[in-house]
Amino acid sequence: MGYLISYRSNVDNLKTDVNGLKDARQSVDDKVKAARNNVEEIEANVSRWLTSVEEITTEKIQDKGIFHTIGHRVPIRGVTPIPTKGFEDFESRKTILEGIMKALKDDNIHAIGVCGMGGLGKTMLVGKVATQAMEEKLFETVVTVVVSQSPNLKQIQKDIAKELGLKFEDEDTDFHKSTFTTSFEEDMNIEIAFLWRILVGLEFFQDVYRVEEVRNRVHTLVESLKASGLLLDGNGSGTFKMHDIIRDVAIYIADKDKKMLTIRTSDDLEKWSNKKLLKDFIGISLFDVKFSELPKKLDDAQLNFIFLYDKDNSSPIPNHFFERVKELRVLVLQGLCLPLPSSLSCLHNLQALVLHECEIEDVAIIGELKKLKALTISTSIKKLPVEIGQLTHLQLLDLKGCNQLEVIPCNMLSNLKRLEELYMNGSFNQWHVDGESTERSNARVLELDHLSLLTTLCIHIPNAKILPKALLFEKLVRYKILIGSDWDWNDDSGQNEDEFKISKKLKIELDRNFQSEGGIKILLKSCEYLDLQPGKGIRSILYEVDQEGFPQLKHLYVRNSVEIQYIINSIGGQQVAFPILESISLINMSNLEKICHDQLAMGSFRNLKKLEVGNCDNLIFVFSSTMVGCFLQLENISIQNCKVMNEIVAKERENEIDVNDNDNVMADIIEFTQLRSLDLGRLPNLMGFHSDVDCHILFNEKV
Structure with a gap:
């Protein structure tokens, strides 16, 4: 660095062809590194070319003081490190740690096992090993994945590929969800957002009626349990995990108190035959169970919560399955094959419904669930049925993942007067524009002006001409809003968008024709994350785009x-x-x-x-x-x-x-x-x- 600062003229005699050769070499180097990261073998002619370029370049620039680059990026560190908070460095652990570190340095050792009873600190010890290995530069990248007692090999492959920067062509969106913490699969990342949505349906907190209040209480509760060591940090923002010992104890207590029944294999389905046993539980979770193996109906069960997951999307749920569970408050269906069972209309007390990764094209029957407060749909539907407008108690509507959704009937959204949160990430964006002739009459963005209780909004508006009134944006507590036609929901420029750290996010294509709009001014003043593509006529950001210095x-x-x-x-x-x-x-x-x-x-x-x-x-x-x-x-x-x-x-x-x-x-x-x-x-x-x-x-x- 001292050499760089002290000299100003050390490149005067460099020939332009050498610069061009170096640029070409850099480009090839980048591609070679990417190929190696994908476990590909480099072609022999490519290696020979790089060697020749190195010899030529060295000869040309020797004694000239020219550097290829002045710095380099720190290699991306693999995964979120395993939490080591609370790790006690006992003498016995110190000896084990030293033994593992010694084994890591031995090229003849290819696998190391850490054994012990649950709760002894194996996970934290491995986290300590990973941290120390990185600090000692034994490895450039450390990848951490969790293998449970019933390993999902495909998911393990995806986790490893993700941390190495690789992708599977058929990679689906992860769904780390269930309800009560006892119902989650072993070592699963639990999304806090999903948890509080379920608790809205269960009316878990007395005298709490707004979604915002439930959200805040759940976040406070989770952070308190983390501080007590009962929960662990998850691998991503807004998530947490349960230690396997804590989870086992919770399941034991839930079973003993007749609260939750968890079935993880087809063999466990025999419990369904005991009707008396079933009556004692208020919740049931079934993982990796084929829907075709379910009983034809649940008899007289006093269930408040059901979670069904068929990983193979193999068959529909029996048509009469829900006829006698009329007290059900929360229903989560993942991997459902069409159609929805007709008995769904019997769930008159249902308050939260989640349909995830379901092959369903018609969800009109949901309109009969008049007490529904929270509705999450992630399916292949192309049209949102007009019947959804009958859900006048709905407080949350999540359409994330409905990437084929093309039609929302006109005036349907404006009927949802109690709606507080609307999520349309990666979903519908074909809003009706007045004056344009279309084959169908779609919803107008202006319908959102009628939702006086709306506090959370995730939406893509391709045309800035159809923005809602400024008053709508003034009330929002959190938002992700895309304005313009070229945006991608998945392109976040590497920024972490944890809902509490970044609650107001704006991506906008802006030119002089619309920058004076009241709604845009409010968004620019309040946003915490701004992705801006300045358009025609804008020469500076401050003070042309904003006059107040972007205070938030x-x-x-x-x-x-x-x-x-x-x-x-x-x-x-x-x-x-x-x-x-x-x-x-x-x-x-x-x-x-x-x-x-x-x-x-x-x-x-x-x-x-x-x-x-x-x-x-x-x-x-x-x-x-x-x-x-x-x-x-x-x-x-x-x-x-x-x-x-x-x-x-x-x-x-x-x-x-x-x-x-x-x-x-x-x-x-x-x-x-x-x-x-x-x-x-x-x-x-x-x-x-x-x-x-x-x-x-x-x-x-x-x-």
């Missing part, structure tokens, strides 16, 4: 603009910019000249931890003396593929202070005292980081 924004992703010159044009005002922003990514901004034009207000970017710049071909530098006092919390910098960039930090002002003046030098430079990672690559004209300042002044020694 935590993550900003700006991309694909040919007109943006500045992110901030301070000539338009001196508002503190992005005061709580944590990450910013600027990608494919071909006309971007500066991040900030003119003096940046003190306090701007004061919480920024991550900065990413890529494919900004007109950007000469990133930071300047106009930004002094900002970026004090910056931890990660990544700058890639910027053709004309010649230094990272530049001086702009004519009267820049001489760095030899020791009394004033610290007053006019940008410090990066928290920086941990610096990744610079494919910057052909880069001359240095900062031509006039010693790197030790700028960086923490850990960089």
Whole structure:
């Protein structure tokens, strides 16, 4: 780094053909790494070509001080680490740990087993091993998967592939769901969101009537149980796990108290023949049981909850199955083969219904469940039946995963007056546009204006002309809203969107014709995550897109603009910019000249931890003396593929202070005292980081 900062002219004599060769080699290197990650063998002619390029390039650039890259990305670490909180380093465990670490370093050992009774700390010990192995650089990637007593080999393959960055062509959406924690499969990630939805149907909390209140209570309860060691962190945000010992105890208590009956194999189905036994339970869960093996009907059972899962989608549920379980409050069906049984209409007290990964085309019968409060549909339906509009008690409607849904009848949504939460991620987006002739009359976005209790909304609006009134957006507590035709629900730019950490997310294609709309202004002011594609006529983000400095924004992703010159044009005002922003990514901004034009207000970017710049071909530098006092919390910098960039930090002002003046030098430079990672690559004209300042002044020694 010292060499880079001290010299400015070490690339003057480099020939352009060498640069081109290096770029080509880099591209091939990337593809080779990807192939190796997919366990593919590299072609012999490719290896020979890379060797030849290395020899030619070395000969051309020897003694020139030219580097292929100035930094490199830290390899992606495999999976969320196994939690080691609470791990006690007893002497006996220390000996075992040392033995395992020694075995890991032995090339002749290919498998290591850790044995012991449940509850002795095997999982935490393995987590400690994984952490120490990474710290000692024994492995670049550690992949953790859980193999239960009844292993699902296909799911294990998917878990491993996911952590290695691979994909299966037939990969389905995971569904880590059941109800009471005793009903979940062994070592399953339990989604908190699913749990509180089920508890809405069971009216678990007395005198709590709003979905928002139930959600908050469940989150508080889960965090309290985690703190007590009764629950573990899950592998993803918004999830948790039960330790196998805790789960076994819970199942024992549930069975003893005649609460839950769990059936996991076809052999256990004999319990169904004991009608007296069945009457004693209030809930039943069946995993991996073929629906064709179910009894024709449940006789006089006082069940409140049923969870049925057929992993093979092999057969429908017997038609009369639900006729006599009229007290049922919650029903979860996964893997159901069409059609829905006609006896579903007998469940007059049902308050929560989940249909997941079901091969069902007609769900009109659901309209007869008048007391339904929470409805989740993830099926292959193409039309939402008009009968759904009869569910006037509905508080939550989740249509995520209905990726073939094309029709929602006009005025159906506006009938759901009690609706509080509406989820349409990856689902319907063919809203009716007034003035356009269509084959069918679909729902209008404006119908949402009639839902006065709505607090949560996930929706894709391809045309900004049909936005609902601003009042709707003012009431929202959480949202994920896509505005524009080119968005993908699955593209989250690598950001974590845990519902409590990022509750307001906006992805928008914006141009001058719509930026003054009241609803858009409210969304821009309130959003915590903004993915922005600036359109025609927009030259800067602040103060053209927003006048108030984005006071709530935590993550900003700006991309694909040919007109943006500045992110901030301070000539338009001196508002503190992005005061709580944590990450910013600027990608494919071909006309971007500066991040900030003119003096940046003190306090701007004061919480920024991550900065990413890529494919900004007109950007000469990133930071300047106009930004002094900002970026004090910056931890990660990544700058890639910027053709004309010649230094990272530049001086702009004519009267820049001489760095030899020791009394004033610290007053006019940008410090990066928290920086941990610096990744610079494919910057052909880069001359240095900062031509006039010693790197030790700028960086923490850990960089």
